[in-house]
Amino acid sequence: MNDGIYPANYYQIHDLLACSGQPNEAQLQHIAACGYQVVINLALVNSEPSLLNEDEMVSQLGMTYVHIPVLWNAPKLQDFILFAELLTAYRRPKVWLHCAKNMRASCFLYLYQKHILHYDEARARYPMANIWQPNEVWSAFIEQVSQYFSRRPVASC
Numbered sequence: 001m002n003d004g005i006y007p008a009n010y011y012q013i014h015d016l017l018a019c020s021g022q023p024n025e026a027q028l029q030h031i032a033a034c035g036y037q038v039v040i041n042l043a044l045v046n047s048e049p050s051l052l053n054e055d056e057m058v059s060q061l062g063m064t065y066v067h068i069p070v071l072w073n074a075p076k077l078q079d080f081i082l083f084a085e086l087l088t089a090y091r092r093p094k095v096w097l098h099c100a101k102n103m104r105a106s107c108f109l110y111l112y113q114k115h116i117l118h119y120d121e122a123r124a125r126y127p128m129a130n131i132w133q134p135n136e137v138w139s140a141f142i143e144q145v146s147q148y149f150s151r152r153p154v155a156s157c
Helices: 025-033 054-060 077-089 104-115 136-151
Strands: 011-014 017-020 038-041 064-067 095-098
Touching: 017 104, 025 054, 038 054, 038 077, 054 064, 077 104, 077 136, 095 104, 104 136
Parallel strands: 017 095, 038 064, 038 095
Antiparallel strands: 011 017
């Protein structure tokens, strides 16, 4: 679903969370008008596509901008841990998650849904499975994150 109002690879995860590829200025205005309060960008400032001064545009629209620059060829466990902490902290406001093409973002979202929300595999893979099949680098990253969480004790009530 993309009629120009939404960025490429747009997916509404639930009422408070959406993810996509890089939004343009008009799309950011639409995102703000839809009540989103936080924009998390996982792309680099020089990714293709990117938006010059996105941080300023987002702030001028009254939203909080969070940038976690994730290297395409070298995603790091610490990047995901920071992302998971932020997404957990921003559970109530509406959050728009994006990167250049919704590949980084959908992979991070998959890992969050699997390891933090404990969704079953099929549910956790949405929308990543609709967007791309992770390459060797990202498959290794998924494995690294999965091993990290498999070694952590599960909190009990």
